[in-house]
Each structure stands twice: as C-alpha cells, then as structure tokens.
Amino acid sequence: MNSEKLANGTTTVEVQRTRHILGLSGGKDSAALAIYLKDQGRDADIEYFFCDTGSELREVYDYLDRLEDYLAKPIERLSSGRSFDHHLKRFNGFLPAPHARWCTRVMKIEPLEAFVGTDPCVSYIGIRADEHRQGYISHKPNIKADYPFIDDGIVKADVFRILEDSVGIPDYYRWRSRSGCYFCFFQRRDEWIGLAENHPDLFEQAKQYEKVDPETGKLFTWVQGMTLNEVLQHKDEIRSSAANKRSTKILAWQDRIMLENEDDPACLVCTL
Numbered sequence: 001m002n003s004e005k006l007a008n009g010t011t012t013v014e015v016q017r018t019r020h021i022l023g024l025s026g027g028k029d030s031a032a033l034a035i036y037l038k039d040q041g042r043d044a045d046i047e048y049f050f051c052d053t054g055s056e057l058r059e060v061y062d063y064l065d066r067l068e069d070y071l072a073k074p075i076e077r078l079s080s081g082r083s084f085d086h087h088l089k090r091f092n093g094f095l096p097a098p099h100a101r102w103c104t105r106v107m108k109i110e111p112l113e114a115f116v117g118t119d120p121c122v123s124y125i126g127i128r129a130d131e132h133r134q135g136y137i138s139h140k141p142n143i144k145a146d147y148p149f150i151d152d153g154i155v156k157a158d159v160f161r162i163l164e165d166s167v168g169i170p171d172y173y174r175w176r177s178r179s180g181c182y183f184c185f186f187q188r189r190d191e192w193i194g195l196a197e198n199h200p201d202l203f204e205q206a207k208q209y210e211k212v213d214p215e216t217g218k219l220f221t222w223v224q225g226m227t228l229n230e231v232l233q234h235k236d237e238i239r240s241s242a243a244n245k246r247s248t249k250i251l252a253w254q255d256r257i258m259l260e261n262e263d264d265p266a267c268l269v270c271t272l
C-alpha cells in the first residue's frame with residue numbers, strides 16, 4: 001500500500017496517497033505524452049512503466065532507453081514473469097487473435113494491475129484530441145484514467161513536433177504502424193513483409209508458431225486464412241494493394257502512420 005503517516009497533535013493517521021502512473025508502450029503517443037508532461041513540469045509524481053512481453057522489437061528497447069534519458073527517471077519494466085511460450089501452452093497452443101486476445105490480458109493488463117495493487121491511482125493516457133478511441137485499459141475501480149492531450153487539444157501534428165524536438169520517432173515506424181510484439185496479429189500483411197525484411201530471424205520465429213491440425217487440416221496462422229510463407233509469396237500484390245489504399249494525397253510517412261491507425265482495434269496498453 002502506498003501511504004504516508006500524518007501526525008495531528010496526539011493522533012497519527014495513515015493516509016493513502018494517490019499514485020500517478022504513465023504506461024509507455026514503445027509507441028509514439030505515450031512517449032509524446034510523457035515528454036509533454038515533463039516539459040510542462042507536471043511529471044514530479046509520475047511513475048513510468050512498460051509492460052514487457054519479452055517479444056518486443058529491439059527498436060522498442062532502444063527507444064525506451066532514449067526516453068529514460070530524456071525523462072531522467074526510470075521506466076519500470078513490468079512482466080508476467082513467464083514467456084509467451086509458457087502462456088501459449090496454458091492456452092492449449094491457441095494463438096492469440098483479435099477475438100481471443102489472451103496475450104494482452106496476461107502479459108500486459110495483469111502485470112499492470114499487480115503493479116498498482118489496491119492503491120488509488122491516476123493513469124495518464126495518450127489519446128489525442130483528434131482521435132475517437134476508447135482509453136480504458138483496466139477495469140479496476142481504483143484506477144482512474146486521465147487524458148491530458150484531449151483536455152489540452154493536442155493533435156497528431158503536435159505529437160510529431162513534441163517527438164521531433166526531443167527523442168525522435170521510433171525507427172520501426174518506417175515499416176510498421178504500431179508498437180507491440182513482433183508477432184502481433186494486428187499487423188497488416190504488408191507489415192509482416194516489413195518484419196521479414198527488417199528482422200528475418202523474428203519472421204522465422206513467428207512462422208514456427210503456425211500449425212496445421214493434422215486431423216482437420218485447419219490452419220492456425222497469424223494472418224487469417226494465410227500462412228506467413230504465403231504472405232511472402234504474395235508480397236508484390238500485398239504491397240501494391242496497400243499502396244493503393246494509401247494513394248493520392250497522403251504523402252508523408254507520418255501521415256501514413258496516422259491514416260493506418262484510424263479505427264485501430266489494437267489494445268491501447270500495447271500500442272498507444
């Protein structure tokens with residue numbers, strides 16, 4: 001319990017202090033929020049944390065190091081204490097998927113809730129004023145969400161300005177539109193191709209998780225209806241279809257990231 005003792009004449013009472021936490025996902029919005037609050041001198045009580053699944057990209061860890069330097073405070077690394085492979089076994093080998101997102105619960109939300117315990121807590125969330133996403137990442141009644149970007153009217157151009165003036169933008173945004181595990185099933189097909197090109201070893205590891213049920217022939221793949229090998233085989237058409245979707249007036253890669261994340265179904269604790 002996070003508390004302090006206050007003496008009042010002859011009596012001493014124990015008062016529970018409200019904690020202030022800010023979760024860094026390795027993505028741009030949470031990073032920008034941490035920097036924004038620090039630059040405004042609003043960071044004194046903030047505890048930073050990162051839920052580490054052990055399956056993150058190397059670039060995420062590099063970015064967290066840069067952030068730690070800028071923030072001049074440690075970023076607490078939270079973990080479920082077990083590997084993804086361990087959890088996968090617990091879930092009978094069923095790969096997580098958008099409709100069965102056990103990975104977020106056991107590798108992100110539960111470590112966060114253990115970190116907070118029963119302490120009253122304000123959790124700062126980096127949803128911007130120009131977004132319409134839900135921001136609640138935990139259902140614990142002692143965790144209250146706070147949205148400084150929404151309150152202060154901060155939009156995407158502000159986020160990029162904040163990052164460009166401080167720690168920069170994570171390198172993986174050049175080929176991927178969000179943070180998270182290297183095998184995240186929310187990746188689009190062209191992002192899997194980006195993984196194969198930028199981290200061939202991780203792409204190979206992700207392939208090892210795909211299975212065919214020998215009895216039914218049913219495929220258990222990361223991408224619906226397609227193995228990762230097939231994704232690579234269709235590389236040209238996947239790339240050209242992704243380019244067509246982006247098309248015409250969207251020019252800057254920053255704009256491309258933002259466009260691709262509209263209506264983002266991924267969990268905020270992983271990607272924000």
Ligand code: SF4
Binds near residue numbers: 267270
């Ligand atoms: S990043 Fe993707 S795979 Fe990793 S915990 Fe989040 S939803 Fe699951």
